[in-house]
Amino acid sequence: MTDNHPFGSGMFQGQAKFVDYAHMNQQEVQVNTLDEPVLDTLLRDINMILYKLSYVIIPRMKETQGRKLRNWDLWGPLLLSLLLAMTLGINSNQSSDTIFGTIFIIMWGGSAVITVNAKLLGGQVSFFQSVCVLGYCVFPINVAAVVITFLQSYFGFFLRLVIVGVAFLWSTFSSLSFMSSMMNEEKKVISVYPIFLFYMFLSWFCIFI
Amino acid sequence: MEDDLHFKIQMQEMPSAPSKPLIQTSTDEPTKLSVASTSESIPLQTSNYDLNHASHPKACIFTFLFKALALIFYLIFGDSIWSFILVIIFSAFDFWTVKNITGRLLVGLKWENIILEDGSSKWEFYSMPNKQVNAVDKTFFWTAQLGFTLAWAIFTFSNMISFTLMKFVIDVIGLSLCWTNLFGYYKCNGDHKKKMKDLQGDITSKVVTQFVGQMMSK
Numbered sequence: 001m002t003d004n005h006p007f008g009s010g011m012f013q014g015q016a017k018f019v020d021y022a023h024m025n026q027q028e029v030q031v032n033t034l035d036e037p038v039l040d041t042l043l044r045d046i047n048m049i050l051y052k053l054s055y056v057i058i059p060r061m062k063e064t065q066g067r068k069l070r071n072w073d074l075w076g077p078l079l080l081s082l083l084l085a086m087t088l089g090i091n092s093n094q095s096s097d098t099i100f101g102t103i104f105i106i107m108w109g110g111s112a113v114i115t116v117n118a119k120l121l122g123g124q125v126s127f128f129q130s131v132c133v134l135g136y137c138v139f140p141i142n143v144a145a146v147v148i149t150f151l152q153s154y155f156g157f158f159l160r161l162v163i164v165g166v167a168f169l170w171s172t173f174s175s176l177s178f179m180s181s182m183m184n185e186e187k188k189v190i191s192v193y194p195i196f197l198f199y200m201f202l203s204w205f206c207i208f209i
Numbered sequence: 210m211e212d213d214l215h216f217k218i219q220m221q222e223m224p225s226a227p228s229k230p231l232i233q234t235s236t237d238e239p240t241k242l243s244v245a246s247t248s249e250s251i252p253l254q255t256s257n258y259d260l261n262h263a264s265h266p267k268a269c270i271f272t273f274l275f276k277a278l279a280l281i282f283y284l285i286f287g288d289s290i291w292s293f294i295l296v297i298i299f300s301a302f303d304f305w306t307v308k309n310i311t312g313r314l315l316v317g318l319k320w321e322n323i324i325l326e327d328g329s330s331k332w333e334f335y336s337m338p339n340k341q342v343n344a345v346d347k348t349f350f351w352t353a354q355l356g357f358t359l360a361w362a363i364f365t366f367s368n369m370i371s372f373t374l375m376k377f378v379i380d381v382i383g384l385s386l387c388w389t390n391l392f393g394y395y396k397c398n399g400d401h402k403k404k405m406k407d408l409q410g411d412i413t414s415k416v417v418t419q420f421v422g423q424m425m426s427k
Contacts, residue, residue: 035337041309072324078301082294097290126324 049075052132056139059174072128077135080142081107084202087145091152092209099209106205110198111135117194118179121187130179134195137175138202140167145206160207168203172196263345268314272349275303276357279383283364288375296379300386307354307390315346318401320393332393336401354394358387 048071085103089096108131115130144167148160175195180188263269279299286292313319317340321333361384368377 035313038310038314045305045309075301075305078297082298100290100294126330129324 045073045075048073052076052136053139056136056171056174059177072126072132074128074132074135077107077111077132077138080135080138084138084142084145087142087149088205088209091149094209103202103205106201107135107138110201114191114194114198118191121191123179123187123191125179133178134175134198137171137199140170140174141199141202141206143167144203148206164203164206167206168199171199175199262343263349264343265314265346268311269346269349271306272311272315272353275299275306276353276387279303280357280360283379283383288373293375293379296383300383304386304390308393311350312390312394315350316342316394316398318394318397320397332396334397334400336397336404350394354387354391358384358391361387 052073053076081104084107085100086096088103089099092099111131111134112127114134115125115127118125118130119127141164144164147163172195176192179195180192276299279296282295282299283292286295308320317337319335321335323331323333325331361380365377365380365384368380
């Protein structure tokens with residue numbers, strides 16, 4: 001929407017004829033998408049989700065490449081939170097209902113709190129955009145949780161700690177590059193510290209539940 | 210004489226310019242004069258629900274399907290975590306489907322919420338002015354959207370009074386997703402009508418000017 005290539009450069013290529021979005025302005029792109037086939041819309045959105053996931057996996061510090069993140073969507077955080085909650089609920093002692101509710105509330109409530117904190121400190125970031133990024137950056141922790149849950153017998157405690165630790169650092173670093181670019185210099189630490197706590201809390205759940 | 214002929218040919222070409230979708234903020238060439246009239250009222254005759262006359266029957270079904278599934282699972286599972294998960298998933302599917310696919314196909318409208326450079330958000334509405342909208346499609350779309358929003362609103366208020374937290378949260382989620390779509394499309398519809406009115410005024414004045422010009426050149 002704000003960028004030039006809706007789906008041409010993604011992993012899945014649309015089957016429709018190629019429309020040169022690069023030389024149109026934003027409104028023209030939108031009006032052209034009013035008539036497009038259903039598959040195009042689907043593929044375009046899937047590509048956006050995959051792009052954001054790739055951004056999390058290989059965090060890029062440059063602001064220009066983060067511009068595509070502005071097209072926020074909450075699919076990623078939704079799926080990731082569901083996956084995380086279900087994964088952690090499989091092997092635990094407590095009832096899976098409790099765990100599910102806890103993880104869900106922590107993830108969404110935590111993202112909301114961090115966003116409100118950033119906005120109150122004068123950050124120029126939209127609410128949903130920030131929740132979107134924080135949600136997507138849970139992906140490494142998710143991977144760690146899945147690995148630990150399904151290969152539990154092979155891992156001693158120390159190895160679990162290492163895996164989750166790596167995932168935690170990865171998540172934090174990914175979201176930092178986005179969040180810190182939104183804030184003033186002197187308030188960066190105080191707005192970034194809650195993110196650190198947030199992912200630490202989630203990682204703690206992975207190890208000890 | 211040659212110039213006269215040339216001028217006449219030019220005048221004849223103008224009114225039948227190929228129709229282009231109207232871009233929101235620019236004044237475009239005039240589109241076809243016969244503009245579709247979209248009436249606001251939702252007719253209640255059963256003939257308007259006849260799927261055989263709909264131009265996109267699958268879209269009509271899907272408009273209802275996800276919303277209905279969300280509500281059904283909510284009623285079946287009531288207070289448990291499963292109801293929470295299923296309502297959220299189906300409401301999310303419904304939201305995406307209505308916003309990106311069904312709305313486009315059934316009523317030819319689209320709303321977007323754009324994030325600007327400084328983080329603020331802006332609502333934008335897109336539509337095609339010369340699109341003919343099937344009456345059955347329109348009825349399905351608006352009935353579904355209004356009906357389910359109303360249903361969720363009723364549940365929300367009844368659970369607000371007898372405060373069962375889990376049910377209330379689920380209701381709020383269902384209501385907010387349905388309402389957002391309803392609101393977006395309602396605003397888009399209003400914007401579309403305003404555009405049509407402006408366009409008709411534009412076309413009339415242009416045609417009159419051309420006609421006068423033609424008369425004066427003879």
